[in-house]
Amino acid sequence: MNSVTGTFLKNESMANHTSWRCGGRAAFFFEPRSLKDLGIFLASFKEKKEIFLVGLGSNLLVRDKGFDGVIISTAKFLNKIQWKGEFSELNVECGVSCAKIARESVKKNMKGLEFFVGIPGTVGGALKMNAGANGKDTWQNIKSVDVISREGYIETLDRNSFNPGYRTIDGKNKWFVKACFHLEKNLNKDGSAKIKEILSQRKVTQPTGSFSCGSVFINPENYFAGKLIEECGLKGVRVGGAIVSEKHANFILNDRGASASDIEKLIELVRNQVRKKTGIKLECEVKIIGKKTNE
Ligand SMILES: Cc1cc2nc3c(=O)[nH]c(=O)nc-3n(C[C@H](O)[C@H](O)[C@H](O)COP(=O)(O)OP(=O)(O)OC[C@H]3O[C@@H](n4cnc5c(N)ncnc54)[C@H](O)[C@@H]3O)c2cc1C
Structure with a gap:
């Protein structure tokens, strides 16, 4: 055994x-x-x-x-990377960071994964969330994924087995252990310059160096959640140690030892105010787990 x-x-x-x-x-x-x-x-x-x-x-x-x-x-140890077919195929375990595959692909002069550089998660999390930025998302370059069952069996599934949407995929309960990305040679542009540009754009538009989860709410159809929150005058609103960022209203920061309850209450406050003032119901992008206070 x-x-x-x-x-x-x-x-x-x-x-x-x-x-x-x-x-x-x-x-x-x-x-x-x-x-x-x-x-x-x-x-x-x-x-x-x-x-x-x-x-x-x-x-x-x-x-x-x-x-x-x-x-x-998965983040600490499931971090193997393997290139195949003159770099047209990148195979990674689920704990590899998104930033790493962005940088590694640029080093090999391949394109398509540069947008990952500003996403501070793992490939597994990115597959589950269909993480995206700069007009690209995770599943666009996927060829296949390996998933593991509750009993520990691994199987490979083709990209066509999934139906990715905006920050979501079907097959909700799948646990991803590997991803195979298909990449193309970068013939025209300098990938490193693109990476620099993405990072400096983030510095200007997002609070960096603060404890956050990125965007808290997904963008409702035809709207930007951050803009709606800002227009409702909620920038700088606080519950305990949690505050709505002054720089990007869809970010909630833990700036003074916030509890999870402070953050969840602030999420509810923002959602209620936006609904009251605009009639639009914001949906959380962030996943919330664990026992509620009354449980
Ligand atoms: C500063 C900042 C900027 C951000 N910018 C962006 C952005 O531009 N675009 C964007 O899309 N997101 C952004 N995010 C959000 C976040 O980084 C992404 O959603 C990321 O993909 C989450 O990856 P993770 O490994 O941290 O997942 P976690 O937070 O650990 O988990 C998130 C969800 O994924 C599931 N999950 C994790 N690993 C696996 C796995 N192997 N198999 C199945 N399910 C799994 C979890 O169960 C959970 O439901 C940002 C976050 C921060 C803090």
Whole structure:
């Protein structure tokens, strides 16, 4: 019988694993050393607990009362990268950071993944969220993905098995362990210049160096969530240690030791005010998990 080699912890603070740097504890927390290790863990973990995969926690709020299940964190060890076919195919494990594949593809003079440079998550998180920026999104360049079942079996699925939309895909409960990107040679432009341009544009339009989860709400059809929030006069509005950014109204910052509850209350406040003033209901892009205060 194989045994797991990854790190298994109890009662782990999720403030250590989310970009908002706050939130409750995971009853169980597992960091697999490899994909094989992840498979062994899943096959042997028979408890009827909810299992939730996280990457870099850059789109995640864990409520203060914690998550009574298993959090599996991929970001530390599931980070193998492999090139094939004169760099036309990039195979990566789910814990590889988006910024890394942007930079690696530019180094090989391939195009299509530059937009990933400003997205502070993993490839697994990007697949689940269909993360995007600068007119591109994650699934545009996908050839196939590997998913793992609750029992630990891995299978390869073609891009056509999925129906990606704006910050969403169907097949909600799939756990992605690998992605195969198809890339083309960059014949005209300098990829490094594009990366520089994307990063400097972000510096101008977004709060950098603050604890946040990026955009909290998805853009409603024909509107920008940030613009609606700004027009409702909500920039700078605060609940406890959480504040609506003065620079980009769709960002909520943890600027003074906010609790997850401060952030969730501010999300609700913004949603209610925008609905009251414009009639538009904002939907969260950020994923919120864990026990509610009244549970
Ligand atoms: C400063 C800042 C800027 C940002 N800018 C952008 C942007 O321009 N565009 C954009 O789209 N997003 C942006 N984001 C949001 C975030 O970075 C992306 O959504 C990212 O793809 C999340 O990746 P993650 O690894 O952090 O996922 P996590 O936050 O860890 O998880 C998010 C969701 O993905 C799921 N998930 C994670 N790994 C896997 C896996 N292997 N298999 C299945 N499901 C998985 C989780 O269960 C959860 O539901 C920004 C965030 C920040 C903090």
